[in-house]
Amino acid sequence: MLAAEVGKYVGPVSAVSRRGGWVDAPFGEDAQAAALTEAFLSYYEFGQLRPVTGPERAEAQQRAAVETARRCLRGLGVRVQVAGEWDGRLGEDVRGLLARTGPEVSLDLLLDMGAVLDERPDAGKEALRALDALMPLAVWRSAALLGGGLPRVTGDMLVDGSCEVPRAEWRMWHEVRATGRAYAAFLGYGDYGVQPPSALAQPPAPGRKGGPPWGVLRYTTESSYLLFKTLTRGPDRTAVNRNAARRITELPEFRGAGASQGEQWLSACANGPLSTSEGVGGPTEWLRAGNLQHMTYVVRSLADG
Template sequence: MSGPLYVPVLPVRPHAVAAVKDLAQWTRDRMAPLWTLPVMTAANADELQQAVDKEVGRVAAVQKYTWAWLDAPYAELDKTPYVNLLPFYWSHTPLRPVTDPDRPASHQDVAAHSAREGGNGLGIRIRLPNTWNDGLAERTAALLARTDPEVRVDLLLDLQAVRPGRPDTGKEALRALDALVPLTSWRTVAALAGGFPDDIDGLLERDRGDADRIDWETWYEIRASGRSYAEAVRYGDYGTLPARNLSRAADDGDRSPFGLLRYTTARSFLLARFWAGKRGETGVTREAARWITESPDFRGEGASKGDLWYRQCARTTGSKGTGNAGTWNKVGNVQHMTYVVRCLSEDAERT
């Protein structure tokens, strides 16, 4: 087994594409995103095709020289506009197709055919939001049996939200890997988990606080298990957004009146919330950024473009504005992905 050091699970949205663009090449070379196309809506089939083509085209452009996976779990691949559009991207760009054992046979067949045509391989995403069941291994084996043996396959074990309410997630992940790893010669095995909290109200005191990175702890539990495959398992996460964010429609209109700056430390997310309901109120955003930059865990403006943005935003004056929700999502993930790759690289050098 081989593969990238890091697999960030990213939505096919402009802020995530912009975040990857802002990463240093050293960081991008050591990661391979799992891009996920959210629910897409439009007035008619033509508008839907244009919207999908535009969003996926952005991802294909940013991944022009580095491969990644592209998952479309909400797309009906036997219907317009997906029937030709996604197989084109899967077969003619560095975006590898993804399917899973619980999707319709039509989805699995199109993804497997695209993998064979494009030669990039096939990602098999196993979602484990709760406890493991052996039926998943049986369905995965059936999917592998229907896939051309020449197609290289990647195992993407998606634990989804990993929060304090799931204390046995590491054990469930190991049960899953014990059953899935022996099924075939996987090119890559990755454990993906979303550690960012869904609801931060209970974590904040005067709109400042932190949240434990439970997903990080879960991955270390897998690595320390002593399993023969353990050191080959790659780390993946949902960045600085909750796992549930991935399934939201791109235009669902669910806008919070609050803004949120996030910053990743060794074991936690720093959280700074502020009222953003009124345009032009930059002072509260700068105050939130200042709280982050004054933390002993702040790594300095030279650490990444995200860290630089926090430093510049924290200044009491400046010609630049303080951005919007897309900006805050972007810079949060830039500093997060840069830091994760650096930590994983240091771990790799020690082992």
Template sequence: MSVPLYVPVLPTRPHAVSAYRALPPDIQRRIAPLWTLPPRPGFLPRALTQQIKKEAGDVSTAHRHGCGWLDAPFADDVEAGVLSDALTPGWWDHRNLWPVTGPGRPGAQQSLALAVARRRQDGLGMRVRLPGTWNDGATSETLELLDRLPPSCPVDLLLDLCTVLPDRPDAAKEALRALEVLVPLTSWRTVIVMAGGFPDPPSDFREGVLYEAPRADWETWEEIQHSGRAHFRRLIYGDYGIHPATYAAQIPATRNGGPPWGVLRYTTARSYHLSKVPHGTRYDDTNREAARRLTRLADFRGPGAGAGERWLRDRSQGMTSAGNHSVWNRVGNVQHMTYVARCFGG
């Protein structure tokens, strides 16, 4: 395994898979996505099995130039049992994906991930969630899971801070508390710290007004990096792409679900920018103006920076169609992931 520069947490949805596919090979090789299956309560077992196989297969096919993890953190006991039938240990053979488990998971999910790791002997992700204050209770279960692995099996620590917005100023301190306990537990292959920082649109979100929010997750990362702890200097950065961390836990909407408008998003060094964009060809002029507001930013990097910037330039000039929710999500994630990876030298 080459050590990734960046770990984006991506949902196993078509727009995210399409965004990953659209990244240049040099970016793909230097990032390692943590793919996350969404919850699907109420699905009949057969339908759920087919859906899991489809999404996992799409993700696996997309991984031509790099590796990643595949996780089902929201599976309840019923879904975990179906997961074991859909993604048997043999399914993982010869794929560029590692299984993931962690404290607090259903026994069937933990057993599947551990069985795959023992079978392949090339990696397991240990995802430890930290949505608020660190609780030492996760330590003992993490140790129990590690004890069920052969000593030779590499393990990656995925410390998931979940949502980190400006209203969570102590996130870095809690992350450091967790790392002080978790890092000594084993010889981790990699240690990744992930956080979701893109905000939901504000309640007064309206067309014609560009909304800006600080990158609180990035500020948290910098505070961790500058903490003075020498053994934390090789941490790997992760985030939730252009969606809030809560998006990963949402039940996917039906084909015709969702609001009649969407969001164009753009990441700069210190800010996240959101522009409301209406859906439908009759709103073409308004849609183009939403893209123009982003291209007029002082920090807009121009069409040479990547496919995300090129699409925004083309849309602002009417050179491409207005798009839809899937397109806007794909373009936003391509821009965000390309920018973040290159911030780390990718």
């Protein structure tokens, strides 16, 4: 069962970037560690995917990730999570984990700062403290700074039908890069897409027949996330949802229907007829469109920078 779920979300190995990537399963049960190793092996062997572990993971998960890395020679991602202030004891835990990997395993550092919101203005400083402690522990093949800048969206945030949220994780990454540290210029970027980090531990969003009567369309600009309220049911659903998409397509920052499949979907929704609800989507489609436009924009921004 675990292997089937992995295959469904990883997809064909031909879709993996030639630069590689990581596959993480932080919530797998201890008893699944061996099965997880076997389930991922085909992807690691024929693609460029690498296993991930971390200092807080169960020992069985750590062993499975290290063993997979040794067998496939793709390398190992070490995900270090810093949800608040940096704790020096975490560095010692990372040192202990690295001692068990062996010199033959290439290592990638994934510093995950979790939720990076305006209420956490020192996230950049804490990231620097963590990186200053972690970078000397190994000859890292690569290092990336991860974070999530979107809070959990609540109804009161959308009382007026929309709201704007700063991209604090993007600002944090630039803050760290601007310090002039020797590693700063080579520090990669990662985020949680258009969901808060807490969504990783939650079940998939309900379909049209469950959940709250409202949802949200998301759009990413240079410095903000723009959120627009949608409806999952009710007589006004079609009109409200098409209007939400139209408000996005009329933004000065809208990048055009050809920018990505996300923008293409938004344009089709905005211009659809009010006489039918076809194409106005639900939570799954809204999340997909939001992630597609966001990821495409981030990749292009990084390439241009």
